[in-house]
Amino acid sequence: MADERRQFARRLRRQATGPEDVLWDLLRGRRLDGLKFRRQEPLLGYTVDFLCPERKLVIELDGRQHGWDQGYDAARTDEIERHGFMLIRFRNDEVLDDRDAVIARIRAACTP
Template sequence: MRAPRHFARDQRQQATSAEDVLWRALRGRRLHGMKFKRQVPVLVYTVDFLCAEHRLVIELDGRQHAWHDVYDARRTEEIERCGYAVLRFRNEEVLTGLEAVLQRIADAAGLAR
């Protein structure tokens, strides 16, 4: 098994189109000055996006996640026990409604958009 840091680096190089779209909107403190990192190890997991300052994790789910509901629920629960809020979006939501996704992220961080 690869170390979490190496796995995260591999994941950054294999981003989905939805991850690319959301990353372009979040990177460089573009959303209310919030600093996001992508594909970050948290516990034994690698999360899609993390804003440490606001203790916020963003996860994007493709179609395959419908088969992993129990795993995703346990993963979310463990991450939330560490003090993070976890927001999940379907890839389709990001690709067709980016502004609404960004608004939900800002709301979760307690910021107005």
């Protein structure tokens, strides 16, 4: 099962959306305050868009399909937060249109 999740995560990384690529470019290689982020990372039976294990922070990007899956997203958020992670969500257009605000929110969430 773990191998299937890893393969799924790899496939998602290869098929990244434009907003995911933009945010990854801002986070990768410890570019944000020296923090290590991973993308499309298996966590608790889910595959999260971005994970900073050091700060127990999960970042999810929501495209149009997430408007249809609000119940699933809420249950997923509750499960992840129950395990001590903070989860923040951004709409795709936020990442594309206001990168500075997105980074400011991530930075604030990473502040201990």
